[in-house]
Amino acid sequence: MRTFDSGEKSLKRLAVHTITTKPWSIHEAIQKYSAKGIGGISVWRDTLEGENLSVIGREITDAGLEAVALVRGGFYTGTKEEREKSHEDNLRAIDEAASIGAPQVVLVCGSTPGISIPDCLKQIEDGIGRTVEHAEACGVKLSIEPLHPMYADIRSAVSTMKAANDLCDEINSPVVGVAADVYHIWWDPELEKEIKRCGDADRLFGYHICDWKLDMEDMLQDRGLMGEGVIDVASITRMVDQAGFNGYQEVEVFSKKWWAADQDLYLEAIIDAYLNKC
Numbered sequence: 436m437r438t439f440d441s442g443e444k445s446l447k448r449l450a451v452h453t454i455t456t457k458p459w460s461i462h463e464a465i466q467k468y469s470a471k472g473i474g475g476i477s478v479w480r481d482t483l484e485g486e487n488l489s490v491i492g493r494e495i496t497d498a499g500l501e502a503v504a505l506v507r508g509g510f511y512t513g514t515k516e517e518r519e520k521s522h523e524d525n526l527r528a529i530d531e532a533a534s535i536g537a538p539q540v541v542l543v544c545g546s547t548p549g550i551s552i553p554d555c556l557k558q559i560e561d562g563i564g565r566t567v568e569h570a571e572a573c574g575v576k577l578s579i580e581p582l583h584p585m586y587a588d589i590r591s592a593v594s595t596m597k598a599a600n601d602l603c604d605e606i607n608s609p610v611v612g613v614a615a616d617v618y619h620i621w622w623d624p625e626l627e628k629e630i631k632r633c634g635d636a637d638r639l640f641g642y643h644i645c646d647w648k649l650d651m652e653d654m655l656q657d658r659g660l661m662g663e664g665v666i667d668v669a670s671i672t673r674m675v676d677q678a679g680f681n682g683y684q685e686v687e688v689f690s691k692k693w694w695a696a697d698q699d700l701y702l703e704a705i706i707d708a709y710l711n712k713c
C-alpha cells in the first residue's frame with residue numbers, strides 16, 4: 436500500500452467508496468476514478484456480485500488504483516444461528532478482500548434489539564475473535580468502524596472510538612484495528628484522545644470522510660459532501676495525521692440526492708470538495 440506524508444492532501448491520497456457513486460458498476464467506477472487521477476478505491480461487496488474477483492483485482496491495479504478496503508463484514512450479534520451465519524459470511528468477506536487485493540475488511544459490527552449493548556459488545560468481541568486466525572492467514576486486516584449512536588438499535592453497538600479501542604484491547608491482535616469515519620464520531624468530546632490512543636497502538640487502519648447535513652432528510656441515505664454540513668473535517672484530519680495515520684482519505688457518501696445526479700459531474704464535485712472544502 437502507498438503511504439502518504441502527514442498533512443498531505445492529493446488526488447493520489449484520495450480514495451472513493453464505490454457506494455458513493457452507486458449507479459456505476461465496479462468497472463465504470465474503476466475507469467472513472469482512474470481517469471481523474473484518484474489513487475484508491477474502496478469496494479462495496481454489492482458491486483462484486485457475479486464478477487470474477489481476481490479479474491477485478493487486476494483491473495484495479497492495471498488502472499493505477501489501489502484497493503483500500505472491502506466493505507463490509509460484521510453483524511456479529513443475534514441468536515446463535517444468526518451468529519453462525521454471519522461468521523460464515525465474515526470468512527467469505529476476508530476471502531473476497533484477499534481476492535481483489537484489499538488489505539482490510541471494514542466491519543459494521545451489528546446490534547440486536549432485545550440484547551443489551553454490553554452483551555452485544557461481548558458477542559462482537561467473540562465474533563471478531565473467531566475470524567482473526569483466518570484474517571491473519573489471508574493477510575487481511577479487520578477494521579472496526581464505530582457508528583453514530585443513532586444506529587445503536589440495529590447496526591452497531593460500537594458507537595465511539597473509545598468502544599472500538601476497548602474492543603481492540605480485548606481482542607489484542609495486530610490484524611484488528613479501527614476505521615474512523617467523521618460522520619459517526621465528529622460529535623465526540625473524547626475524539627482527539629481516542630484517535631491518539633488508536634494511533635499509538637498502530638490500530639488506525641482507515642479514515643472515511645463526508646459531512647453531516649443540518650437538513651438531513653434520511654438518517655441513512657442523506658450524507659453530505661465535505662463542506663455541505665457541520666463537521667470540521669480538516670481538524671479531524673489533523674488529529675488523524677498527528678496520530679500517525681499515513682493511509683488514504685476515503686470519501687464515503689450515501690446520498691439519494693447525489694445518486695440521482697449526473698455521476699461524472701458528481702465525481703468532479705467530490706474532487707472539488709476534497710481538495711478545497713475540507
Ligand code: ZN
Nearest residue numbers: 580616643687
Ligand atoms: Zn465509513
